[in-house]
Amino acid sequence: MSGKKSAFDEMHGKGGKMRPPYADYSNWLHAMSIDELDRRHKSADSIFRRSGITFNVYGAEGGVERLIPFDIVPRILAAAEWDKVALGVCQRVRALNAFLDDVYNDQNILRAGIIPADLVLTNEAFCPQMLGMKVPKRVYAHVAGIDVVRVDEDTFYVLEDNARTPSGVSYMLENRQAMMRLFPELFASQRVAPVNHYPELLLETLRAVAPGGVDEPKVVLMTPGQYNSAYFEHAFLAQEMGIDLVEGSDLYVDDATVYMRTTKGPRRVDVIYRRIDDDFLDPLAFNPGSMLGVPGLLAAYRLGKVTICNAVGGGVADDKSVYVYVPDFIRFYLGEEPILSNVPTWQLRKPDDLAYALAHLPELVVKEVHGSGGYGMLVGPAASKAELAEFKAKIKSSPESFIAQPTLSLSTVPTFVDKGIAPRHVDLRPYVLTGRETVVVPGGLTRVAMREGSLVVNSSQGGGTKDTWVLEDAGKEAGHARARR
C-alpha cells in the first residue's frame, strides 16, 4: 500500500466532494490568493521566532534551536467525529490507569492470563519499586497523549499510547494563538471549540492528586533544563499555570519531605509534574550517574509525601509490545468494547508473526518496542533494498524488540507548501488528563509530514504541526468530553 494513491483526504473525501466540516473554510480559501497566504505564512514564522517557540535538536553542538514548521491550513473535525475520538481516547486512558494500578498491586490481569506475565514483569519499563504502592486516586498516567490516525471516513485507529511524558501540547496552544492572530476572520465566522483552558485543567488535575491532608498543594514542574528539546514547553506550561519551573538541583529531600530552594529559604513541594524520565529522577534509586535528579525523591514518593506525575513506572503501559493488549484491558477493567481500534499488529516475538513480517517487510512498518520519536523505525514501502536487508538482520537478532504493522494510508489534509496547497499526511495527538476524572480538550495536536508522500510526522524527523479545529454544533455545547471513572 503506498500512502499516496489511496489516501483519504479530509477536505475532499474520496470522491473529490467537499466534506462538510471544511465547507466554510474552503470557500474562504478559494477567495485567498497564494501571495496573501504566503504573506500570512511568513508572518506566522516571525511570530514563532520572536517569541522563541522552538525545540532543541539533539546532536548539534550545544543544541540548536529550531522552529517546528507550522502549517497555516487548519485540520478540521466535525463535532460528531471528534466526540467518537474523545470518548475513545478517554476510555483508553481509563483502562491504562486501571492496568497500571493492577500490575503494581493485585496483578489480577496476569493471573487471568489476559497478557503474558513475562511481557509485563520483565519489561524494561516495569518498575519493581512501585509494587504495593498506593498512588493518590490510583492515577498513574495523569497526562497521556494518545496518537490517533485516520484511514477513511469512519475509521480512526490508535497508533500509539504515550503514558510517560508526552510533549507537544504547547504547540496545540500556540498554534491556536497564532491562527487567531493571523486569521481572526475565520474564528468570527465559525464556532471553533476553544483549547486555551488546557493549562487550567492540567493544574486542576495536578492539584487533585496531591498527597492526602494537603490543603493548598505546592505544585512544581520539573524540567531537565533549558537544553532539553521540549524546554520551551516546560517554561510555557509553568507560566500558564503560574507554578515554579524547577530543575533537580532546585529540590532536595529532608526527612522524606521534598523542598525547593527559594530566596526565602526552603519551601515544601507536594506535587511534581515531571518532564524527565524515570531513570533520571533519583540517583539513589535509579541511574546513579544522573545529575538531573533529586537524591531521596523516590523514598519520599513511596511514603506518599509527594506525588510524582506521571507516576513512576507508567512506561509499562505504553510499551509497544503491551499496546497490542490494550483493547483487552478495556474489556477486562471497564467491561466495555473499545471505541477506537488498534492498528493490526504482528508481535515479532511470536514465531508465526515473525515469519510473516520477514516475508512481507517491504509492505510493513516496523517499530522498536521501546523506541519513540520516529527513531529506529522502518517504513517498508519507502525503504531501499539495503535498508530492508539491514533491518531484517536487526529483527532476526532480537525479534522480541520489534512489532510490525501494515503501512496505513494515513489521511491527508491540504497543506501550504512551496508549490501552493497540496495534501500531506497527518496524525492526531489528543491530550488526556486524569485527576478527579478523565477529560480531554477538543482537538489536540495535528502533526503533518511536510514531505510529499512521507508518513513520518515526528518533529525530530522534519514533521510540522497544524491547528486542530473541532467545530461546535450550532446550539450544542461540545465542550470537552468527560468520562467518569
Next chain:
Amino acid sequence: MLARAANNIFWMARYVERAEALARLLDASLRSALLPATGEQRLSDWHTPLLVTGRYEAFREENEAVTEGRVLSYAILGRNNPVSIKASLGNARENARATRHMLTTDLWEGLNQTWLGVADLGWKDLQRQGIVTHLEWVRTRSHVFRGCLYGSMRRGEAFWFARLGGAIERADATARLLRVKWPSLQGSDYSAGQHDANAYYRRMVLLDALSAHKAYREIYADNLQVHRIADLLLLRPDMPRSLAAVADEIILGLEKLEAGEGSLKRARLLRHRIGSAQVGDLMRTGLDVFLGGVIDEVADLSNVLQTEFMMVP
C-alpha cells in the same frame, strides 16, 4: 521565588548592562581615535577596551598587534571572548530563557529580539551596517530592556533582582571605565590659559559615553575640568550612571528584597565611602586607589548576595 531563578534574573540584567557598558566604551574609543594624536596615544585608546574588560592578556595571545579593527571585532563579536557584546547578549538571553516563564512577554520577546539581532552577525555585516550604528543599536536595545522591565514587570522579587543586577553591573562598569580613562584626561586646564585640546576632547568623549555631557553643562556651566567630572560621575546621586546613584539603587533593591544584614551592611558601607569622599582629596591621591577599592567592594557584595539569596541552603 526559586533561588536559581533569582540568580538567572540577576545575571540576565547584569549581562544586558555589561553589553551596554562595552558599547558605550567602544563608542568613546572610536571617537577618541578621531582626535589628532600621536601613534602612542592612539594605541592606548585601543588598549582601553581590553583593559577595562580584563581581556588584554587573552587578546594578545591571539593577536600580534593591537589595532582598531582587531579590538573592535574582538570586543563586539570575539568568539573566544566571554565578555564580548555578543557573548553578553547571548548570556543575557540564556538566563532569560531559563526563567522566561517569570518574565512578561514584552521583556522576554524584547530580549530575544535583541539576541536575534546579533546571533548571526559577522564582522562583514558589522562593517556594512557601520560599527557606530551597531553600537548605538546595542545601547537602544538595553534601553528597550530597561523600558520593558520598568514598564511591564510586576514590582515583585523578579523585578528587584533584575534592578539589583543592573545596578551592580553598572557600578562595576563606571568604576572600571573611570579608572582606566582617568590618566588620559589629565592635562592643563583651559583656565590655566593653555590649550590642551586633546585632553579637553577626551573629557568630552568620556562624558558623552556616560550620557553626562549635557548634565555637566547644566550643573556647572563651566568648561570641562577633571575635578568637576569626578564630582559628577562619582559623587552626584542624581546622575544615573554615577557611583553614588548606583549605590543608592543597590540599597533600595536590597531593602525591597528584605536582604540580610550581610549584604545591606556592605552596601551601606560602600555608599558611605562614596558619600564621604571629597573631590579635593581624590584629586590629590588620584582615583586609582579609590576606584580599585570600589570595584573590590562591589564584587564582594555581589558574592555575598549570591550566597544570601541564590544558593541556599
